[in-house]
Amino acid sequence: xxxxxxxxxxxxxxxxxxxxxxxxxxxxxxxxxxxxxxxxxxxxxxxxxxxxxxxxxxxxxxxxxxxxxxxxxxxxxxxxxxxxxxxxxxxxxxxxxxxxxxxxxxxxxxxxxxxxxxxxxxxxxxxxxxxxxxxxxxxxxxxxxxxxxxxxxxxxxxxxxxxxxxxxxxxxxxxxxxxxxxxxxxxxxxxxxxxxxxxxxxxxxxxxxxxxxxxxxxxxxxxxxxxxxxxxxxxxxxxxxxxxxxxxxxxxxxxxxx
Amino acid sequence: xxxxxxxxxxxxxxxxxxxxxxxxxxxxxxxxxxxxxxxxxxxxxxxxxxxxxxxxxxxxxxxxxxxxxxxxxxxxxxxxxxxxxxxxxxxxxxxxxxxxxxxxxxxxxxxxxx
Numbered sequence: 166x167x168x169x170x171x172x173x174x175x176x177x178x179x180x181x182x183x184x185x186x187x188x189x190x191x192x193x194x195x196x197x198x199x200x201x202x203x204x205x206x207x208x209x210x211x212x213x214x215x216x217x218x219x220x221x222x223x224x225x226x227x228x229x230x231x232x233x234x235x236x237x238x239x240x241x242x243x244x245x246x247x248x249x250x251x252x253x254x255x256x257x258x259x260x261x262x263x264x265x266x267x268x269x270x271x272x273x274x275x276x277x278x279x280x281x282x283x284x285x286x287x288x289x290x291x292x293x294x295x296x297x298x299x300x301x302x303x304x305x306x307x308x309x310x311x312x313x314x315x316x317x318x319x320x321x322x323x324x325x326x327x328x329x330x331x332x333x334x335x336x337x338x339x340x341x342x343x344x345x346x347x348x349x350x351x352x353x354x355x356x357x358x359x360x361x362x363x364x365x366x367x368x369x370x371x372x373x374x375x376x377x378x379x380x381x382x383x384x385x386x387x388x389x390x391x392x393x394x395x396x397x398x399x400x401x402x403x404x405x406x407x408x409x410x411x412x413x414x415x416x417x418x419x420x421x422x423x
Numbered sequence: 424x425x426x427x428x429x430x431x432x433x434x435x436x437x438x439x440x441x442x443x444x445x446x447x448x449x450x451x452x453x454x455x456x457x458x459x460x461x462x463x464x465x466x467x468x469x470x471x472x473x474x475x476x477x478x479x480x481x482x483x484x485x486x487x488x489x490x491x492x493x494x495x496x497x498x499x500x501x502x503x504x505x506x507x508x509x510x511x512x513x514x515x516x517x518x519x520x521x522x523x524x525x526x527x528x529x530x531x532x533x534x535x536x537x
Contacts (some may be wrong), residue, residue, distance in 0.1 A: 172429050207502065211509055218513040222520050229524035232532065252464070253452035268464060275457055283450045287443060296438045407492045411485055418481040422464055423474050 176233035204399045210408045281310030282410040289403045292396025304382045311375040370409045377402045449491040
């Protein structure tokens with residue numbers, strides 16, 4: 166195997182230079198004592214955090230631009246005149262049609278995502294111990310929770326789109342149910358748009374994460390990481406996965422609680 | 424590649440016992456904070472104070488996820504700061520635009536009510 170053409174090792178006659186310095190960081194020092202891949206994942210996540218922060222800041226700005234509903238929560242009715250109260254919009258649960266269960270389903274989704282984060286970190290921990298079976302087991306659990314979250318979000322979306330029974334009375338006398346990008350029964354147009362964009366962008370991240378996890382699971386099963394001698398790839402995907410959980414923590418607070 | 428000199432040791436090696444105590448501790452902290460958030464959602468009327476409590480609890484949760492699950496607490500200081508400083512700038516963006524939004528809202532209401 167020829168290494169002379171690809172290496173940047175200095176042409177010294179030093180005897181202690183037994184092997185060419187052909188690693189990613191050819192300067193010899195690892196910045197921040199982190200591997201190239203992990204460092205780049207951190208900086209990618211930083212840029213992704215900017216995108217999500219821009220979305221949530223937009224939400225905050227538009228919400229503050231719209232009037233707040235004043236009056237008793239019991240008498241609340243959907244209207245484009247003010248911003249809706251989240252627990253009046255998100256109060257449905259699969260299989261409990263017509264029952265008012267405010268925020269119950271989103272609580273379940275939050276728990277699913279926290280669980281998936283735990284199984285992910287267990288997979289990373291198993292990787293440190295070079296325990297192939299445990300890595301496989303925890304990756305599979307993470308994929309399962311991730312896919313369940315995606316399914317829940319699909320249900321949440323379809324319910325949001327088809328709408329509540331009450332609907333909203335339009336000025337021409339017809340009733341409008343549900344939501345699309347130009348109209349929604351819950352409140353101002355931008356409420357629906359921000360729901361689709363923010364939860365949609367987050368859901369896309371979860372979907373990419375599940376794809377990466379499936380790939381990592383196949384690679385683990387094939388023994389790719391075992392042969393490589395480390396499970397750093399699982400660690401990097403883990404960073405991404407925790408970030409997605411982190412974003413949900415903020416989406417949950419600003420979209421469903423505040 | 425960097426690992427082509429690595430010695431293959433395929434003989435039966437001991438797999439160390441898992442050390443997962445800290446993971447479950449972090450899990451219970453996250454579940455606990457989320458439970459508190461739900462209790463507040465149903466017992467406290469909506470107010471600026473309630474929203475402030477939510478934001479503080481959210482930052483707590485974010486801290487545990489980033490520090491423990493993403494392991495940032497155990498990285499070098501340089502890496503910690505290079506992530507935290509840019510994120511801190513986002514707080515300024517949030518405050519500036521939310522203020523701007525409130526102002527625009529007031530302006531719109533006055534324009535159409537008079």
